Amino acid sequence: MKKYLSSIAMVMMLTTTASFAQEKPTLIVNSWGGPYEKLHKKLVFEPFEKANNVKIEVVTLYSADTLAQLRAQKDAPQYDVVHFSGGQEVIAAREGLLAPIKPEELTNAADLYPFAAEGLARGEGPVHLVTTVGLLYNEEKVPRAPDSWKDLWSDEYGDHLILTDLSNSFGMLGLLMMNQIWGGTLADTAPGLEKAGELLDRSVIISSSPEVQQNFAQNDAWLAAFAQDYAYTIRQSGLPVKFIIPKEGAPAVYFTANLVANRPNQDLAKKLIDFELSPEVQAAFAREMRYSPTNSKTELTPDVAQDVVYGDAIKSMVRFDPVQVDEIRNVLVENWKKLISR
Known part of the structure:
Protein backbone atom coordinates (compact mmCIF):
# COMPACT_ATOMS: atom_id res chain seq x y z
CA MET A 1 0.00 0.00 0.00
CA THR A 131 31.91 50.24 -31.70
CA THR A 132 33.53 53.00 -33.73
CA VAL A 133 35.02 53.26 -37.20
CA GLY A 134 38.54 54.64 -37.07
CA LEU A 135 41.91 53.72 -38.59
CA LEU A 136 43.53 50.30 -38.38
CA TYR A 137 47.23 50.19 -39.18
CA ASN A 138 50.14 47.76 -39.22
CA GLU A 139 52.44 49.27 -36.62
CA GLU A 140 55.47 47.40 -37.98
CA LYS A 141 55.03 48.59 -41.58
CA VAL A 142 53.77 52.19 -41.48
CA PRO A 143 56.47 54.88 -41.65
CA ARG A 144 54.40 56.90 -39.18
CA ALA A 145 51.40 56.05 -37.02
CA PRO A 146 48.37 57.85 -38.49
CA ASP A 147 46.40 60.34 -36.41
CA SER A 148 44.04 61.90 -38.96
CA TRP A 149 41.50 60.75 -41.52
CA LYS A 150 43.43 62.84 -44.01
CA ASP A 151 46.39 60.50 -43.58
CA LEU A 152 44.60 58.18 -46.01
CA TRP A 153 45.63 60.65 -48.72
CA SER A 154 49.26 60.82 -47.59
CA ASP A 155 51.85 59.45 -50.04
CA GLU A 156 53.66 57.92 -47.04
CA TYR A 157 51.30 54.95 -47.15
CA GLY A 158 51.70 54.34 -50.87
CA ASP A 159 49.35 51.78 -52.36
CA HIS A 160 48.93 49.87 -49.10
CA LEU A 161 45.37 51.07 -48.39
CA ILE A 162 42.09 49.25 -47.83
CA LEU A 163 38.76 50.84 -48.68
CA THR A 164 35.49 49.23 -47.64
CA ASP A 165 32.56 48.94 -50.03
CA LEU A 166 29.37 50.79 -49.10
CA SER A 167 27.48 47.48 -48.93
CA ASN A 168 29.21 47.16 -45.55
CA SER A 169 27.91 49.53 -42.85
CA PHE A 170 31.49 50.31 -41.77
CA GLY A 171 32.25 51.34 -45.35
CA MET A 172 29.23 53.62 -45.39
CA LEU A 173 30.23 55.31 -42.14
CA GLY A 174 33.85 55.58 -43.24
CA LEU A 175 32.85 57.38 -46.43
CA LEU A 176 30.49 59.71 -44.56
CA MET A 177 33.35 60.63 -42.23
CA MET A 178 35.68 61.25 -45.17
CA ASN A 179 32.96 63.39 -46.69
CA GLN A 180 32.63 65.42 -43.50
CA ILE A 181 36.33 66.17 -43.08
CA TRP A 182 36.50 67.42 -46.68
CA GLY A 183 33.59 69.79 -46.21
CA GLY A 184 30.62 67.63 -47.22
CA THR A 185 27.32 67.07 -45.43
CA LEU A 186 24.63 64.41 -45.52
CA ALA A 187 22.86 66.62 -48.03
CA ASP A 188 26.00 66.91 -50.16
CA THR A 189 28.20 63.80 -50.43
CA ALA A 190 30.03 64.92 -53.57
CA PRO A 191 33.21 65.97 -51.66
CA GLY A 192 33.56 62.54 -50.05
CA LEU A 193 33.01 60.67 -53.30
CA GLU A 194 35.49 62.89 -55.12
CA LYS A 195 38.18 62.41 -52.47
CA ALA A 196 37.52 58.64 -52.27
CA GLY A 197 38.00 58.53 -56.03
CA GLU A 198 41.54 59.81 -55.53
CA LEU A 199 42.33 56.69 -53.48
CA LEU A 200 41.04 54.06 -55.88
CA ASP A 201 44.35 53.51 -57.68
CA ARG A 202 46.12 53.05 -54.34
CA SER A 203 43.72 50.73 -52.56
CA VAL A 204 42.01 47.38 -52.42
CA ILE A 205 38.22 47.51 -52.03
CA ILE A 206 36.76 44.90 -49.71
CA SER A 207 33.20 44.20 -48.57
CA SER A 208 33.49 41.91 -45.54
CA SER A 209 35.33 41.82 -42.23
CA PRO A 210 37.39 38.66 -42.97
CA GLU A 211 38.79 40.38 -46.07
CA VAL A 212 40.35 43.06 -43.87
CA GLN A 213 42.38 40.48 -41.99
CA GLN A 214 43.27 38.69 -45.23
CA ASN A 215 44.66 41.86 -46.76
CA PHE A 216 46.72 42.74 -43.70
CA ALA A 217 48.07 39.17 -43.65
CA GLN A 218 48.62 38.46 -47.33
CA ASN A 219 48.47 41.62 -49.43
CA ASP A 220 50.77 43.95 -47.51
CA ALA A 221 48.01 46.31 -46.36
CA TRP A 222 49.15 49.05 -43.98
CA LEU A 223 46.12 51.22 -43.38
CA ALA A 224 42.34 50.78 -43.37
CA ALA A 225 39.25 52.59 -42.15
CA PHE A 226 37.38 49.97 -40.13
CA ALA A 227 35.93 49.08 -36.72
CA GLN A 228 37.72 49.06 -33.37
CA ASP A 229 36.55 45.59 -32.38
CA TYR A 230 37.94 44.05 -35.54
CA ALA A 231 41.41 45.46 -34.88
CA TYR A 232 41.45 43.26 -31.77
CA THR A 233 40.26 40.24 -33.75
CA ILE A 234 43.11 40.71 -36.24
CA ARG A 235 45.66 41.22 -33.47
CA GLN A 236 44.52 37.99 -31.82
CA SER A 237 45.55 36.20 -35.01
CA GLY A 238 49.11 37.40 -34.47
CA LEU A 239 49.20 40.44 -36.77
CA PRO A 240 50.59 43.75 -35.39
CA VAL A 241 47.46 45.78 -36.15
CA LYS A 242 46.42 48.67 -33.92
CA PHE A 243 43.37 50.94 -33.81
CA ILE A 244 43.43 54.72 -33.56
CA ILE A 245 40.66 57.28 -33.16
CA PRO A 246 41.60 60.06 -35.62
CA LYS A 247 41.75 63.57 -34.23
CA GLU A 248 38.62 64.52 -36.19
CA GLY A 249 36.64 61.84 -34.33
CA ALA A 250 35.23 58.43 -35.19
CA PRO A 251 31.74 57.49 -36.42
CA ILE A 314 33.41 59.02 -25.59
CA LYS A 315 33.31 62.70 -26.58
CA SER A 316 35.25 61.86 -29.77
CA MET A 317 32.38 59.83 -31.22
CA VAL A 318 30.55 61.19 -34.27
CA ARG A 319 26.93 60.19 -34.83
CA PHE A 320 25.32 60.54 -38.25
CA ASP A 321 21.52 60.83 -38.17
CA PRO A 322 20.26 57.30 -39.05
CA VAL A 323 17.09 58.64 -40.67
CA GLN A 324 19.03 60.98 -42.94
CA VAL A 325 21.52 58.25 -43.77
CA ASP A 326 18.66 55.93 -44.69
CA GLU A 327 17.19 58.59 -46.95
CA ILE A 328 20.40 59.09 -48.92
CA ARG A 329 21.67 55.51 -48.84
CA ASN A 330 20.38 54.27 -52.20
CA VAL A 331 21.55 57.29 -54.18
CA LEU A 332 24.93 57.29 -52.43
CA VAL A 333 25.45 53.59 -53.14
CA GLU A 334 24.58 54.09 -56.81
CA ASN A 335 27.03 56.99 -57.07
CA TRP A 336 29.69 54.88 -55.36
CA LYS A 337 29.14 52.04 -57.84
CA LYS A 338 29.58 54.44 -60.75
CA LEU A 339 32.75 55.78 -59.15
CA ILE A 340 34.46 52.42 -58.68
CA SER A 341 33.42 51.11 -62.09
CA ARG A 342 35.32 53.81 -63.97
Whole structure:
Protein backbone atom coordinates (compact mmCIF):
# COMPACT_ATOMS: atom_id res chain seq x y z
CA MET A 1 0.00 0.00 0.00
CA LYS A 2 2.84 2.37 0.91
CA LYS A 3 4.55 1.56 -2.37
CA TYR A 4 1.32 2.34 -4.25
CA LEU A 5 0.87 5.66 -2.44
CA SER A 6 4.51 6.51 -3.06
CA SER A 7 4.01 5.90 -6.78
CA ILE A 8 0.95 8.17 -6.81
CA ALA A 9 2.93 10.90 -5.02
CA MET A 10 5.74 10.55 -7.51
CA VAL A 11 3.35 10.85 -10.47
CA MET A 12 1.73 13.92 -8.90
CA MET A 13 5.13 15.50 -8.30
CA LEU A 14 6.27 14.88 -11.88
CA THR A 15 2.97 16.21 -13.23
CA THR A 16 3.30 19.35 -11.14
CA THR A 17 6.92 19.80 -12.22
CA ALA A 18 5.95 19.41 -15.88
CA SER A 19 3.15 21.91 -15.42
CA PHE A 20 5.55 24.45 -13.93
CA ALA A 21 7.99 23.83 -16.79
CA GLN A 22 5.24 24.48 -19.32
CA GLU A 23 4.38 27.72 -17.57
CA LYS A 24 7.95 29.05 -17.68
CA PRO A 25 7.76 32.43 -19.44
CA THR A 26 9.51 32.74 -22.80
CA LEU A 27 11.18 35.75 -24.36
CA ILE A 28 11.91 35.79 -28.09
CA VAL A 29 14.90 37.93 -29.07
CA ASN A 30 17.23 38.37 -32.03
CA SER A 31 21.00 38.33 -32.24
CA TRP A 32 23.41 38.61 -35.15
CA GLY A 33 25.02 35.21 -35.54
CA GLY A 34 28.68 34.18 -35.51
CA PRO A 35 31.04 34.87 -32.60
CA TYR A 36 28.91 37.81 -31.46
CA GLU A 37 25.80 35.67 -30.97
CA LYS A 38 27.80 33.00 -29.14
CA LEU A 39 29.07 35.65 -26.74
CA HIS A 40 25.59 37.20 -26.47
CA LYS A 41 24.25 33.84 -25.31
CA LYS A 42 27.13 33.22 -22.92
CA LEU A 43 27.17 36.65 -21.27
CA VAL A 44 23.51 37.65 -21.39
CA PHE A 45 20.89 35.09 -22.34
CA GLU A 46 22.07 32.01 -20.47
CA PRO A 47 22.80 33.77 -17.15
CA PHE A 48 19.49 35.63 -17.39
CA GLU A 49 17.59 32.38 -17.98
CA LYS A 50 19.09 30.81 -14.87
CA ALA A 51 18.61 33.85 -12.66
CA ASN A 52 15.00 34.45 -13.69
CA ASN A 53 13.63 30.99 -14.50
CA VAL A 54 12.84 32.08 -18.04
CA LYS A 55 13.40 30.56 -21.46
CA ILE A 56 14.97 32.75 -24.15
CA GLU A 57 14.51 31.81 -27.80
CA VAL A 58 17.21 33.42 -29.93
CA VAL A 59 16.57 34.09 -33.62
CA THR A 60 19.60 34.88 -35.78
CA LEU A 61 18.55 37.99 -37.68
CA TYR A 62 20.46 41.09 -38.73
CA SER A 63 19.18 44.59 -38.09
CA ALA A 64 17.62 45.45 -41.47
CA ASP A 65 15.82 42.10 -41.61
CA THR A 66 14.63 42.54 -38.04
CA LEU A 67 13.03 45.87 -38.92
CA ALA A 68 11.37 44.29 -41.95
CA GLN A 69 9.91 41.53 -39.78
CA LEU A 70 8.66 44.00 -37.17
CA ARG A 71 6.84 45.87 -39.91
CA ALA A 72 5.35 42.67 -41.33
CA GLN A 73 4.25 41.54 -37.84
CA LYS A 74 2.93 44.92 -36.69
CA ASP A 75 -0.54 43.57 -35.83
CA ALA A 76 0.82 40.42 -34.18
CA PRO A 77 4.49 40.90 -33.21
CA GLN A 78 6.54 37.81 -32.43
CA TYR A 79 9.61 39.34 -30.76
CA ASP A 80 9.90 40.65 -27.21
CA VAL A 81 13.31 42.33 -27.44
CA VAL A 82 15.08 43.31 -30.65
CA HIS A 83 18.66 44.43 -31.12
CA PHE A 84 19.73 46.91 -33.79
CA SER A 85 23.14 48.17 -34.91
CA GLY A 86 22.25 50.37 -37.86
CA GLY A 87 20.03 53.01 -36.29
CA GLN A 88 16.81 51.14 -37.16
CA GLU A 89 15.49 51.80 -33.65
CA VAL A 90 14.90 55.43 -34.67
CA ILE A 91 12.67 54.34 -37.55
CA ALA A 92 10.95 51.57 -35.58
CA ALA A 93 10.10 53.96 -32.74
CA ARG A 94 8.64 56.53 -35.13
CA GLU A 95 6.46 53.81 -36.66
CA GLY A 96 5.13 52.70 -33.25
CA LEU A 97 6.80 49.28 -33.42
CA LEU A 98 8.63 49.77 -30.13
CA ALA A 99 7.26 50.30 -26.63
CA PRO A 100 8.70 53.30 -24.74
CA ILE A 101 10.78 52.64 -21.64
CA LYS A 102 10.91 55.09 -18.75
CA PRO A 103 14.38 55.65 -17.24
CA GLU A 104 13.07 54.74 -13.80
CA GLU A 105 12.13 51.30 -15.13
CA LEU A 106 15.81 50.46 -15.67
CA THR A 107 18.08 50.27 -12.64
CA ASN A 108 21.12 51.07 -14.77
CA ALA A 109 19.64 54.00 -16.72
CA ALA A 110 20.96 56.66 -14.34
CA ASP A 111 24.54 55.45 -14.89
CA LEU A 112 24.45 55.50 -18.70
CA TYR A 113 26.39 58.09 -20.65
CA PRO A 114 23.85 60.71 -21.83
CA PHE A 115 23.96 59.58 -25.48
CA ALA A 116 23.00 56.03 -24.48
CA ALA A 117 19.76 57.06 -22.79
CA GLU A 118 18.64 60.08 -24.82
CA GLY A 119 16.61 57.91 -27.22
CA LEU A 120 14.36 56.70 -24.40
CA ALA A 121 12.35 59.91 -24.61
CA ARG A 122 11.64 59.13 -28.29
CA GLY A 123 10.61 55.54 -27.64
CA GLU A 124 13.94 54.03 -28.67
CA GLY A 125 15.75 51.41 -26.64
CA PRO A 126 18.97 52.25 -24.77
CA VAL A 127 22.43 51.86 -26.29
CA HIS A 128 24.11 48.92 -24.58
CA LEU A 129 27.36 48.68 -26.58
CA VAL A 130 29.29 50.80 -29.08
CA THR A 131 31.91 50.24 -31.70
CA THR A 132 33.53 53.00 -33.73
CA VAL A 133 35.02 53.26 -37.20
CA GLY A 134 38.54 54.64 -37.07
CA LEU A 135 41.91 53.72 -38.59
CA LEU A 136 43.53 50.30 -38.38
CA TYR A 137 47.23 50.19 -39.18
CA ASN A 138 50.14 47.76 -39.22
CA GLU A 139 52.44 49.27 -36.62
CA GLU A 140 55.47 47.40 -37.98
CA LYS A 141 55.03 48.59 -41.58
CA VAL A 142 53.77 52.19 -41.48
CA PRO A 143 56.47 54.88 -41.65
CA ARG A 144 54.40 56.90 -39.18
CA ALA A 145 51.40 56.05 -37.02
CA PRO A 146 48.37 57.85 -38.49
CA ASP A 147 46.40 60.34 -36.41
CA SER A 148 44.04 61.90 -38.96
CA TRP A 149 41.50 60.75 -41.52
CA LYS A 150 43.43 62.84 -44.01
CA ASP A 151 46.39 60.50 -43.58
CA LEU A 152 44.60 58.18 -46.01
CA TRP A 153 45.63 60.65 -48.72
CA SER A 154 49.26 60.82 -47.59
CA ASP A 155 51.85 59.45 -50.04
CA GLU A 156 53.66 57.92 -47.04
CA TYR A 157 51.30 54.95 -47.15
CA GLY A 158 51.70 54.34 -50.87
CA ASP A 159 49.35 51.78 -52.36
CA HIS A 160 48.93 49.87 -49.10
CA LEU A 161 45.37 51.07 -48.39
CA ILE A 162 42.09 49.25 -47.83
CA LEU A 163 38.76 50.84 -48.68
CA THR A 164 35.49 49.23 -47.64
CA ASP A 165 32.56 48.94 -50.03
CA LEU A 166 29.37 50.79 -49.10
CA SER A 167 27.48 47.48 -48.93
CA ASN A 168 29.21 47.16 -45.55
CA SER A 169 27.91 49.53 -42.85
CA PHE A 170 31.49 50.31 -41.77
CA GLY A 171 32.25 51.34 -45.35
CA MET A 172 29.23 53.62 -45.39
CA LEU A 173 30.23 55.31 -42.14
CA GLY A 174 33.85 55.58 -43.24
CA LEU A 175 32.85 57.38 -46.43
CA LEU A 176 30.49 59.71 -44.56
CA MET A 177 33.35 60.63 -42.23
CA MET A 178 35.68 61.25 -45.17
CA ASN A 179 32.96 63.39 -46.69
CA GLN A 180 32.63 65.42 -43.50
CA ILE A 181 36.33 66.17 -43.08
CA TRP A 182 36.50 67.42 -46.68
CA GLY A 183 33.59 69.79 -46.21
CA GLY A 184 30.62 67.63 -47.22
CA THR A 185 27.32 67.07 -45.43
CA LEU A 186 24.63 64.41 -45.52
CA ALA A 187 22.86 66.62 -48.03
CA ASP A 188 26.00 66.91 -50.16
CA THR A 189 28.20 63.80 -50.43
CA ALA A 190 30.03 64.92 -53.57
CA PRO A 191 33.21 65.97 -51.66
CA GLY A 192 33.56 62.54 -50.05
CA LEU A 193 33.01 60.67 -53.30
CA GLU A 194 35.49 62.89 -55.12
CA LYS A 195 38.18 62.41 -52.47
CA ALA A 196 37.52 58.64 -52.27
CA GLY A 197 38.00 58.53 -56.03
CA GLU A 198 41.54 59.81 -55.53
CA LEU A 199 42.33 56.69 -53.48
CA LEU A 200 41.04 54.06 -55.88
CA ASP A 201 44.35 53.51 -57.68
CA ARG A 202 46.12 53.05 -54.34
CA SER A 203 43.72 50.73 -52.56
CA VAL A 204 42.01 47.38 -52.42
CA ILE A 205 38.22 47.51 -52.03
CA ILE A 206 36.76 44.90 -49.71
CA SER A 207 33.20 44.20 -48.57
CA SER A 208 33.49 41.91 -45.54
CA SER A 209 35.33 41.82 -42.23
CA PRO A 210 37.39 38.66 -42.97
CA GLU A 211 38.79 40.38 -46.07
CA VAL A 212 40.35 43.06 -43.87
CA GLN A 213 42.38 40.48 -41.99
CA GLN A 214 43.27 38.69 -45.23
CA ASN A 215 44.66 41.86 -46.76
CA PHE A 216 46.72 42.74 -43.70
CA ALA A 217 48.07 39.17 -43.65
CA GLN A 218 48.62 38.46 -47.33
CA ASN A 219 48.47 41.62 -49.43
CA ASP A 220 50.77 43.95 -47.51
CA ALA A 221 48.01 46.31 -46.36
CA TRP A 222 49.15 49.05 -43.98
CA LEU A 223 46.12 51.22 -43.38
CA ALA A 224 42.34 50.78 -43.37
CA ALA A 225 39.25 52.59 -42.15
CA PHE A 226 37.38 49.97 -40.13
CA ALA A 227 35.93 49.08 -36.72
CA GLN A 228 37.72 49.06 -33.37
CA ASP A 229 36.55 45.59 -32.38
CA TYR A 230 37.94 44.05 -35.54
CA ALA A 231 41.41 45.46 -34.88
CA TYR A 232 41.45 43.26 -31.77
CA THR A 233 40.26 40.24 -33.75
CA ILE A 234 43.11 40.71 -36.24
CA ARG A 235 45.66 41.22 -33.47
CA GLN A 236 44.52 37.99 -31.82
CA SER A 237 45.55 36.20 -35.01
CA GLY A 238 49.11 37.40 -34.47
CA LEU A 239 49.20 40.44 -36.77
CA PRO A 240 50.59 43.75 -35.39
CA VAL A 241 47.46 45.78 -36.15
CA LYS A 242 46.42 48.67 -33.92
CA PHE A 243 43.37 50.94 -33.81
CA ILE A 244 43.43 54.72 -33.56
CA ILE A 245 40.66 57.28 -33.16
CA PRO A 246 41.60 60.06 -35.62
CA LYS A 247 41.75 63.57 -34.23
CA GLU A 248 38.62 64.52 -36.19
CA GLY A 249 36.64 61.84 -34.33
CA ALA A 250 35.23 58.43 -35.19
CA PRO A 251 31.74 57.49 -36.42
CA ALA A 252 29.85 55.51 -33.80
CA VAL A 253 27.85 52.34 -34.31
CA TYR A 254 25.25 52.07 -31.55
CA PHE A 255 24.03 48.63 -30.47
CA THR A 256 20.56 49.12 -28.99
CA ALA A 257 18.25 46.80 -27.04
CA ASN A 258 14.61 47.61 -27.74
CA LEU A 259 11.27 46.68 -26.23
CA VAL A 260 8.74 45.54 -28.84
CA ALA A 261 5.26 47.04 -28.59
CA ASN A 262 2.12 44.99 -27.93
CA ARG A 263 3.83 41.96 -26.41
CA PRO A 264 3.23 40.14 -23.11
CA ASN A 265 5.94 39.81 -20.46
CA GLN A 266 7.13 43.39 -20.97
CA ASP A 267 8.31 43.70 -17.37
CA LEU A 268 10.52 40.65 -17.88
CA ALA A 269 11.72 41.98 -21.25
CA LYS A 270 12.71 45.28 -19.62
CA LYS A 271 14.59 43.32 -16.99
CA LEU A 272 16.57 41.59 -19.75
CA ILE A 273 17.40 44.94 -21.36
CA ASP A 274 18.48 46.29 -17.98
CA PHE A 275 20.75 43.26 -17.52
CA GLU A 276 22.51 44.12 -20.80
CA LEU A 277 23.22 47.58 -19.41
CA SER A 278 24.94 46.31 -16.27
CA PRO A 279 28.62 47.17 -15.75
CA GLU A 280 29.53 43.51 -15.36
CA VAL A 281 28.05 42.46 -18.70
CA GLN A 282 29.51 45.46 -20.51
CA ALA A 283 32.97 44.87 -19.04
CA ALA A 284 32.81 41.29 -20.26
CA PHE A 285 31.88 42.37 -23.81
CA ALA A 286 34.77 44.84 -23.78
CA ARG A 287 37.18 42.18 -22.57
CA GLU A 288 36.04 39.49 -25.01
CA MET A 289 35.38 41.51 -28.18
CA ARG A 290 36.53 45.08 -27.48
CA TYR A 291 33.13 46.76 -27.62
CA SER A 292 32.83 50.05 -25.77
CA PRO A 293 30.62 50.20 -22.67
CA THR A 294 27.82 52.72 -22.26
CA ASN A 295 27.50 52.42 -18.49
CA SER A 296 29.78 54.98 -16.84
CA LYS A 297 30.28 52.65 -13.87
CA THR A 298 31.93 49.98 -16.04
CA GLU A 299 35.53 49.36 -14.98
CA LEU A 300 38.06 48.11 -17.54
CA THR A 301 41.61 46.93 -17.10
CA PRO A 302 44.25 49.14 -18.78
CA ASP A 303 44.94 46.65 -21.58
CA VAL A 304 41.25 46.59 -22.53
CA ALA A 305 40.67 50.33 -22.02
CA GLN A 306 43.42 51.24 -24.50
CA ASP A 307 41.60 49.31 -27.26
CA VAL A 308 38.14 50.87 -26.92
CA VAL A 309 36.44 54.25 -26.77
CA TYR A 310 36.13 54.69 -23.02
CA GLY A 311 35.68 57.45 -20.44
CA ASP A 312 36.47 60.94 -21.77
CA ALA A 313 37.17 59.49 -25.23
CA ILE A 314 33.41 59.02 -25.59
CA LYS A 315 33.31 62.70 -26.58
CA SER A 316 35.25 61.86 -29.77
CA MET A 317 32.38 59.83 -31.22
CA VAL A 318 30.55 61.19 -34.27
CA ARG A 319 26.93 60.19 -34.83
CA PHE A 320 25.32 60.54 -38.25
CA ASP A 321 21.52 60.83 -38.17
CA PRO A 322 20.26 57.30 -39.05
CA VAL A 323 17.09 58.64 -40.67
CA GLN A 324 19.03 60.98 -42.94
CA VAL A 325 21.52 58.25 -43.77
CA ASP A 326 18.66 55.93 -44.69
CA GLU A 327 17.19 58.59 -46.95
CA ILE A 328 20.40 59.09 -48.92
CA ARG A 329 21.67 55.51 -48.84
CA ASN A 330 20.38 54.27 -52.20
CA VAL A 331 21.55 57.29 -54.18
CA LEU A 332 24.93 57.29 -52.43
CA VAL A 333 25.45 53.59 -53.14
CA GLU A 334 24.58 54.09 -56.81
CA ASN A 335 27.03 56.99 -57.07
CA TRP A 336 29.69 54.88 -55.36
CA LYS A 337 29.14 52.04 -57.84
CA LYS A 338 29.58 54.44 -60.75
CA LEU A 339 32.75 55.78 -59.15
CA ILE A 340 34.46 52.42 -58.68
CA SER A 341 33.42 51.11 -62.09
CA ARG A 342 35.32 53.81 -63.97
